[in-house]
Amino acid sequence: xxxxxxxxxxxxxxxxxxxxxxxxxxxxxxxxxxxxxxxxxxxxxxxxxxxxxxxxxxxxxxxxxxxxxxxxxxxxxxxxxxxxxxxxxxxxxxxxxxxxxxxxxxxxxxxxxxxxxxxxxxxxxxxxxxxxxxxxxxxxxxxxxxxxxxxxxxxxxxxxxxxxxxxxxxxxxxxxxxxxxxxxxxxxxxxxxxxxxxxxxxxxxxxxxxxxxxxxxxxxxxxxxxxxxxxxxxxxxxxxxxxxxxxxxxxxxxxxxxxxxxxxxxxxxxxxxxxxxxxxxx
Amino acid sequence: xxxxxxxxxxxxxxxxxxxxxxxxxxxxxxxxxxxxxxxxxxxxxxxxxxxxxxxxxxxxxxxxxxxxxxxxxxxxxxxxxxxxxxxxxxxxxxxxxxxxxxxxxxxxxxxxxxxxxxxxxxxxxxxxxxxx
Numbered sequence: 001x002x003x004x005x006x007x008x009x010x011x012x013x014x015x016x017x018x019x020x021x022x023x024x025x026x027x028x029x030x031x032x033x034x035x036x037x038x039x040x041x042x043x044x045x046x047x048x049x050x051x052x053x054x055x056x057x058x059x060x061x062x063x064x065x066x067x068x069x070x071x072x073x074x075x076x077x078x079x080x081x082x083x084x085x086x087x088x089x090x091x092x093x094x095x096x097x098x099x100x101x102x103x104x105x106x107x108x109x110x111x112x113x114x115x116x117x118x119x120x121x122x123x124x125x126x127x128x129x130x131x132x133x134x135x136x137x138x139x140x141x142x143x144x145x146x147x148x149x150x151x152x153x154x155x156x157x158x159x160x161x162x163x164x165x166x167x168x169x170x171x172x173x174x175x176x177x178x179x180x181x182x183x184x185x186x187x188x189x190x191x192x193x194x195x196x197x198x199x200x201x202x203x204x205x206x207x208x209x210x211x212x213x214x215x216x217x218x219x220x221x222x223x224x225x226x227x228x229x230x231x232x233x234x235x236x237x238x239x240x241x242x243x244x245x246x247x248x249x250x251x252x253x254x255x256x257x258x259x260x261x262x263x264x265x266x267x268x269x270x271x272x273x274x275x276x277x278x279x280x281x282x
Numbered sequence: 283x284x285x286x287x288x289x290x291x292x293x294x295x296x297x298x299x300x301x302x303x304x305x306x307x308x309x310x311x312x313x314x315x316x317x318x319x320x321x322x323x324x325x326x327x328x329x330x331x332x333x334x335x336x337x338x339x340x341x342x343x344x345x346x347x348x349x350x351x352x353x354x355x356x357x358x359x360x361x362x363x364x365x366x367x368x369x370x371x372x373x374x375x376x377x378x379x380x381x382x383x384x385x386x387x388x389x390x391x392x393x394x395x396x397x398x399x400x401x402x403x404x405x406x407x408x409x410x411x412x413x414x
Contacts, residue, residue, distance in 0.1 A: 218411030
């Protein structure tokens with residue numbers, strides 16, 4: 001492959017990853033790392049370095065747009081980031097102490113269960129109003145946004161805040177222990193436990209993943225995993241893709257986004273179970 | 283009490299400006315690198331496929347590395363790209379710092395404290411990374 005073709009192909013792939021990440025609240029690592037390593041044959045460490053850059057680029061591009069349209073909820077995002085970043089710091093400290101394969105297997109089984117429960121909610125456009133959670137009231141974990149697909153304002157309030165906070169700590173712990181991103185887990189915790197609208201969950205996840213990734217970006221940089229020639233076209237492509245993704249997401253229904261999210265969850269569940277069983281995947 | 287919309291706009295502006303500024307540096311460095319006919323421009327494919335070959339020449343692992351490469355005459359174009367990537371990595375941290383200040387100024391002490399905690403944890407993680 002010629003250098004120009006390589007850079008162009010990396011850029012094109014990253015536009016796609018950025019668009020998907022912006023809509024689904026993921027960093028894009030789940031798509032980028034296998035593509036960079038399997039199709040482009042790029043060293044895994046550089047692929048992971050480019051992935052962490054892509055998460056922050058997606059977050060910067062998408063969260064800025066979602067914050068302006070009130071789809072990202074800053075309070076919910078910052079409240080939950082405390083759980084994720086502290087979980088990640090504890091996870092990084094425990095790395096090497098806890099057997100990662102057992103964790104991956106347990107995580108994979110939990111994700112498989114979540115995939116099935118999400119399948120049952122496929123037709124749910126907006127969650128039913130529930131009893132107010134005292135923590136949600138105390139910390140103002142609520143908001144409203146204009147839903148372009150429904151053509152009306154949607155008000156929402158978080159529920160089961162303790163469970164959501166615990167799930168976020170777990171997501172951070174696993175990301176610190178296993179070195180994986182946790183965008184999908186964040187969306188799952190907000191959608192499943194806290195019963196936020198799917199769009200708010202993915203948009204708020206977009207705001208959060210930039211912050212949680214920044215916490216580990218320094219480590220990747222210091223290790224020499226961020227290669228300018230790989231990370232640069234990825235960063236530019238992902239940012240462009242994220243801008244297009246945010247425009248598309250505003251017009252999508254919550255049910256459509258959930259339908260697109262299910263295969264990602266299913267893939268994560270399968271890959272985690274396989275890794276837990278010692279069957280290697282990129 | 284707080285004015286959430288104003289706070290969200292401030293953070294959005296920082297993320298937008300940080301993202302665009304970083305990408306301008308990243309692209310600028312790449313364009314100069316390609317235009318200068320850098321001796322390694324033809325070897326990008328080899329470099330990205332071989333970690334050790336790339337590490338020796340192109341990969342910056344500290345701000346000091348980037349700074350030294352920028353101080354050369356002429357500056358190393360890939361150092362400009364690396365500086366852009368560093369700015370991108372720092373952008374979310376600036377967003378959290380701005381949120382802490384904005385919440386404090388709007389009188390929302392709870393969220394000023396929460397943003398401050400997040401910021402402290404980010405600084406701790408950077409310190410741990412720098413300590414190796």
